[in-house]
Amino acid sequence: MVTIEKEKCIGCGLCAKDCPANKITVKDGKAEYTPECILCGHCVAVCPRKAVSIPEYDMAAVEEYDRERFTVDPDHFLRALKFRRSIRDYKAMPVEREKLEKILTAGRYTPTAKNAQACRFIVLQDRLEEFKDLLWERIPEMAEQIKEQSPQYSMFFKFLYRRRRKDPADDGLFFNAQVCVVIGASNPIDAGLAAANMETMAVAEGMGALFDGYLQRIIDACPEAKEWLGIPDVPVACCMLLGYPAVTYRRTAPRKLEDVDWR
Numbered sequence: 397m398v399t400i401e402k403e404k405c406i407g408c409g410l411c412a413k414d415c416p417a418n419k420i421t422v423k424d425g426k427a428e429y430t431p432e433c434i435l436c437g438h439c440v441a442v443c444p445r446k447a448v449s450i451p452e453y454d455m456a457a458v459e460e461y462d463r464e465r466f467t468v469d470p471d472h473f474l475r476a477l478k479f480r481r482s483i484r485d486y487k488a489m490p491v492e493r494e495k496l497e498k499i500l501t502a503g504r505y506t507p508t509a510k511n512a513q514a515c516r517f518i519v520l521q522d523r524l525e526e527f528k529d530l531l532w533e534r535i536p537e538m539a540e541q542i543k544e545q546s547p548q549y550s551m552f553f554k555f556l557y558r559r560r561r562k563d564p565a566d567d568g569l570f571f572n573a574q575v576c577v578v579i580g581a582s583n584p585i586d587a588g589l590a591a592a593n594m595e596t597m598a599v600a601e602g603m604g605a606l607f608d609g610y611l612q613r614i615i616d617a618c619p620e621a622k623e624w625l626g627i628p629d630v631p632v633a634c635c636m637l638l639g640y641p642a643v644t645y646r647r648t649a650p651r652k653l654e655d656v657d658w659r
């Protein structure tokens with residue numbers, strides 16, 4: 397529900413003009429809202445008089461625009477994206493809670509289809525070892541189960557299991573990361589976009605990340621793991637490892653030329 401304070405409204409119509417659902421009209425010099433909409437908050441963000449609010453959201457978290465503070469240097473940003481690497485070797489260094497909270501905020505402020513904001517983020521840190529044990533224990537059985545439909549994955553999971561049996565430090569699923577964020581979402585694009593912003597935020601915090609597709613597949617196929625995570629009925633859309641990189645990259649990694657068609 398959107399609330400418009402009549403005393404504050406000056407009838408400028410900016411909210412009505414920017415409403416993607418056309419749910420606001422200006423009548424007798426005042427904006428009027430007709431339910432229902434996707435609660436995107438554009439009306440809140442655009443109002444010059446702070447007359448609009450969405451009480452079911454945390455209105456105290458709404459920030460005023462300040463050009464100085466919100467400018468992102470384009471070259472700096474592109475450099476950060478180019479120097480980002482998938483990290484498969486992490487320092488045994490704990491990740492600070494405040495940094496994780498900022499990373500999660502980056503995920504939460506990412507756009508979602510229909511503004512659903514329906515991603516669930518499960519942060520495994522204190523109980524990560526417990527979860528790892530649970531998952532590794534089930535891998536041989538799961539590898540057997542998927543043998544027919546995905547023989548390559550099955551073989552690879554058995555290979556990872558054998559390696560870890562020989563050397564418990566050889567963990568080709570968790571790479572000794574300090575944190576694992578599991579994103580449960582029925583829309584994989586929403587989860588992927590959130591994860592991309594979270595990774596960039598992690599880089600800004602001096603950390604690194606890995607999108608772990610194998611881990612995502614395994615967890616999604618393991619009902620006990622999903623139960624443990626509290627998302628028995630939600631698809632595991634993304635798994636992201638986080639921590640301080642133990643590897644230093646000296647230059648960017650080369651890429652294919654853009655596959656772009658300018659018309």
Ligand SMILES: Cc1cc2nc3c(=O)[nH]c(=O)nc-3n(C[C@H](O)[C@H](O)[C@H](O)COP(=O)(O)O)c2cc1C
Pocket residue numbers: 480481482483484606607608609610611649
């Ligand atoms: C959706 C997705 C799933 C991935 N899954 C894995 C994985 O299971 N294991 C792994 O080592 N790397 C995984 N990666 C990392 C890619 O291999 C990596 O992004 C690519 O080689 C380019 O390297 P860079 O990220 O350092 O630029 C994944 C990346 C994405 C985007």
